[in-house]
Amino acid sequence: MDFEPSEEQGMALDGWRRQVARAVVPIAQEFRDRAFSKEAAHELLQVMADFGVGCGWVPEDGGGVGYDFLTSGLLFEELSRASPDVAGLAWVHEGASLKVYANGSPEIKKRYLPLMTTGKVIGCSAISEPNIGSSVREMRTRAVRDGKYFRISGEKMWTSNATVADIVLVVARTGENEFSMFLVDREEHGFQAAEISKLGLNGWPLAQVVFDDVVVPEENLLGTLGSGMRETMKGFDRSRCFVSTLALGISHSALQDSIEYSKQRSQFGKPIGGHQLVQGLLAEMATDLAASQLLVYRALSMLAKGQRCELEASIAKSFATEAAQRITSKAIQIHGACGIAKEFPLERHFRNARMLTIPDGTTQINQLIIGRKLTGIDAFS
Ligand SMILES: Cc1cc2nc3c(=O)[nH]c(=O)nc-3n(C[C@H](O)[C@H](O)[C@H](O)COP(=O)(O)OP(=O)(O)OC[C@H]3O[C@@H](n4cnc5c(N)ncnc54)[C@H](O)[C@@H]3O)c2cc1C
Known part of the structure; x- marks a missing residue:
């Protein structure tokens, strides 16, 4: 077990962080309240392509970067702190590219992959x-x-x-x-x-x-x-891990905003961060986030080794997305009335987190998968 990013992952993350601030955030900010235009979506995928986001999973012989899933997950977590919307656009596109790589005929791959891995075809x-x-x-x-x-x-x-x-x-x-x-x-x-x-x-x-x-x-x-359902099910291990990286990014932002606010805002003669009950909220948020990270990284590292991780991906997805709701709700509480004002980012974090317990298996469906893995009994029907 090693909980530190490798030197290579650290370097990839540093460069990526700068690119997100420089080239992704300005576009993402324009599209917080409305869906990306086609032009914006193409531009986003193009500025991310060199950094292996949106094309990272496709191996080099298909025109992609061939990142392992753990490294890619760290990049998506970082991106989701700045814009979970862009991360959503990118991982859905990346999943489609990988399906074309894995299942397309040589002609289909030749025609579409060079365009998909450079963001020209979404x-x-x-x-x-x-x-x-x-x-x-x-x-x-x-x-x-x-x-x-x-x-x-x-x-x-x-x-x-x-x-x-x-x-x-x-x-x-x-x-x-x-x-x-x-x-x-x-x-x-x-x-x-x-x-x-x-x-x-x-x-x-x-x-x-x-x-x-x-x-x-x-x-x-x-x-x-007849292979369509099998491929879809196989893709769920991966998509559950990556939807969880969106939850991690949103949770990071909500926690960071709350820490800063708790140091600036004073009530009863001292920063609210100095009140024990506010520190309690921050501690619960940080603990939920740390647990989510460990579960998501475990599932991603299994994916990176080419192992099936049905149980681990369902545990990570159901925990991290439910935790993101708790974390963003507590972030609103720490901000008081400002937490529900559109002028502050908290209500958006909360709405964004609320979306994630539904796709790629609702929390209940993931619980049934976990239960089936534990007992060998199928409770679906
Ligand atoms: C942000 C987002 C992105 C999405 N992207 C895609 C996409 O790209 N492609 C795509 O095909 N779909 C996508 N979806 C759809 C998503 O996969 C479905 O919404 C999801 O599978 C749940 O289906 P449903 O909404 O029809 O709910 P239903 O299946 O109708 O479920 C309704 C409720 O019943 C519960 N329930 C259902 N069956 C059981 C059971 N056996 N036991 C206990 N509880 C049960 C569910 O947990 C839920 O609470 C996306 C959804 C969201 C929110």
Whole structure:
């Protein structure tokens, strides 16, 4: 066990911190209350590409940086302190790029990966539907073979990045109990995406996507017929770790803001940070954050070694995202009325944290996964 970042990770983090302040924050600040425009999303992915964020998971032979997942997680944690919205945009895109790398035909990889790893083509993954969330195997979107093509029809919901995406990786039913993944190109095959107005993380686009008899060539099948669900499930270990890094970043910001405020604000003749009950709140926040970090790093380091980490990723995700809610709520308490004012960042931290217990398995779904791993008994149905 080693809890210190390596020298290499430290250097990557130093350079990255400067790039985030210089090139990411100015754009992110413009889009705190509205979804990134397509131009802004492309620019963000381009300024992050050299630092391995948005393209870090794709190995070098696919045009990416080939970062291990722990190093990448540290970069995402750092980015999320400044903008969890940008981190959301980047990891969803990065996940789509990795799926193309792992499952695309040589032609598909040659065509899309150089553009994806440089931020010129943006990707997303569409699984959830209006009536299907946690129970993914009940999805209704269908892809029906028509000669050398597939015709895709259905509606997807809550698809991150969809309004700015050039390609969507859609999982559709291709048989009674068979699910497959297809790459659909907005310009070439067409899909409609409509932004959904939401509570927090308002820069990170989230959309409803409609496939109205969209025709895609059979070469756009990613992996094999029937491999779509397996690939989706495999991706969840990774996505649970990375959604947790957003929770870490938000929690860091809320704690830091609270420490500073508690030293500046005086009541009853001394800084509120000098009152024991305020120190108690700070101590609970710091403890929740430290525990979240250790759980997330453990899961990330297993991912980095190529191990499955279903249990560890579910523990990390459910703990870190629930902890972020506790931490951001206490940060509001420490700021008193200023905590709920739009002028201060606390209410935004709180709204942002509230978003994270839902995607990539709600807290309850992750608890069922943990329970199944512990007992060997499936309590899902
Ligand atoms: C910020 C964000 C980003 C997202 N990005 C994407 C994306 O890029 N692509 C994508 O496909 N989807 C995405 N989603 C959708 C997300 O995956 C779903 O919202 C999630 O799977 C939950 O589905 P649901 O919202 O339909 O809730 P439901 O599944 O309807 O659940 C409703 C409630 O019932 C509980 N529940 C359900 N089943 C059980 C059970 N068996 N036992 C106990 N409790 C249960 C849940 O925990 C929850 O509290 C995103 C969502 C958010 C909030």
